[in-house]
Amino acid sequence: MVDKSKLENRIIPYKMLKQAVSTTYELVEKILPEDGMPALRLGLKYIDLVMADFIKKAGEGKPIIGYHFAFPSDYLYCFDCVPVCVEAVSYFISALLPDGSEPYYDLITSWGHPFHTCTSQKGTMGMTLDDLFKFDAIITPTAPCDNTYASYPFFRYHKNIPLITPDLPFLWEEKSYTYYGEQLRLSLDELGKVIGQVPDYQKMRKHIELENETNKTQLEIFELKKATPCPLENMYNALSAAAATFMSGREEKLDFYRDMLEIAKIRYKNKEHHGAEEKIRSIWPYMIIFFDLGLCEYLDRELGMSILFDIFNYNFYDPINTKSDLDTLFYGMAKKGMSLPMIKQSTEFFYPFIDDCVRLAKEFTTDCFIFTSHLGCKQFGSVPQILREALRDEVGIPMLIIDLDVGDKRMTSEKIIKDKINMFAQTLL
Numbered sequence: 001m002v003d004k005s006k007l008e009n010r011i012i013p014y015k016m017l018k019q020a021v022s023t024t025y026e027l028v029e030k031i032l033p034e035d036g037m038p039a040l041r042l043g044l045k046y047i048d049l050v051m052a053d054f055i056k057k058a059g060e061g062k063p064i065i066g067y068h069f070a071f072p073s074d075y076l077y078c079f080d081c082v083p084v085c086v087e088a089v090s091y092f093i094s095a096l097l098p099d100g101s102e103p104y105y106d107l108i109t110s111w112g113h114p115f116h117t118c119t120s121q122k123g124t125m126g127m128t129l130d131d132l133f134k135f136d137a138i139i140t141p142t143a144p145c146d147n148t149y150a151s152y153p154f155f156r157y158h159k160n161i162p163l164i165t166p167d168l169p170f171l172w173e174e175k176s177y178t179y180y181g182e183q184l185r186l187s188l189d190e191l192g193k194v195i196g197q198v199p200d201y202q203k204m205r206k207h208i209e210l211e212n213e214t215n216k217t218q219l220e221i222f223e224l225k226k227a228t229p230c231p232l233e234n235m236y237n238a239l240s241a242a243a244a245t246f247m248s249g250r251e252e253k254l255d256f257y258r259d260m261l262e263i264a265k266i267r268y269k270n271k272e273h274h275g276a277e278e279k280i281r282s283i284w285p286y287m288i289i290f291f292d293l294g295l296c297e298y299l300d301r302e303l304g305m306s307i308l309f310d311i312f313n314y315n316f317y318d319p320i321n322t323k324s325d326l327d328t329l330f331y332g333m334a335k336k337g338m339s340l341p342m343i344k345q346s347t348e349f350f351y352p353f354i355d356d357c358v359r360l361a362k363e364f365t366t367d368c369f370i371f372t373s374h375l376g377c378k379q380f381g382s383v384p385q386i387l388r389e390a391l392r393d394e395v396g397i398p399m400l401i402i403d404l405d406v407g408d409k410r411m412t413s414e415k416i417i418k419d420k421i422n423m424f425a426q427t428l429l
């Protein structure tokens, strides 16, 4: 007889996360007024449903496929599998569990992995070292950074997990999209051989179509954020990052954005802002801080500072053509794959990133930028100062740089972060 709980225990951190999500959702439902923080309430509701489905599938013995967030999980739905996002686990455990992912960062660091690499991978590496995850295979493109490419071999060489690595090119040209499309197809074939399944591209098309629709809805929300005051609370950014990494290609993700769009439209019509009066409009061109999501609410309520968007909320792509042949389909998938958050910014030279930031600052009537200079992101180390100068010269707005680790609260404390933002805000008011 099949031991369901043994099979489920191949993804113990997802079970931990599900428990944390369910408890927080219950709390939000019981404590907050009906119209309080809808992004949190709705986000948790849909993540809870998705997590429950993943755990059920793990209990049925479906293969566990780890993936880097640079490999959209809608592509993995050509298989009957449980997709596990390596980076999202580390950061959402960091956000929702009292001890965060810190014990697992320490575990992998004491094993010998360099402390200064990206915590988004280190958490899941520590969990895998501790046998809390039992992956059947892992897939990651050769992007967006050296951290990624230098960290993933741990899974192959230490844990003997088959690792599939589609090669993602640097140049943004037609030939790159064709090449990366071929890489994606070869990788899915290879992954199919590892888990003993034949990719079902008809099924995958349906999930990609859902993503096309979701992207359209997200774009509508993005446009509404140009309004003053911004019609969405800061917490939307955090839940949107979770939706991008856990729920790609799923009905629940589309439902989340459709619900948020309705709320944004009502607030837009009534010129409503969440929390206090909107006094400062900020853009966070890289990440928000995952170990302290409460900061989103603090900024809304205490400082009247809107986070218009972070890196997971301003990257859009052309809809993928699902109605033509497989070559066209994979071409579109490649193009989208190269436009994803962080992939777009970190695999290219920084000029397009600076241009995008200057354009967005103007289009969204922004008062300032806040740049979280994440310890792991060495490829981005030189960019903040250049961006600060560009924003000052081209738009006349300042940028605050905070050195930290977005997933490890011991590097720069919540108090220091708040103090820095408070002081910076005083200079703007």
Ligand code: SF4
Pocket: 118, 119, 120, 144, 145, 146, 147, 148, 342, 346, 374, 376, 377, 378
């Ligand atoms: S680009 Fe930065 S945050 Fe993203 S995975 Fe690499 S080091 Fe981590």
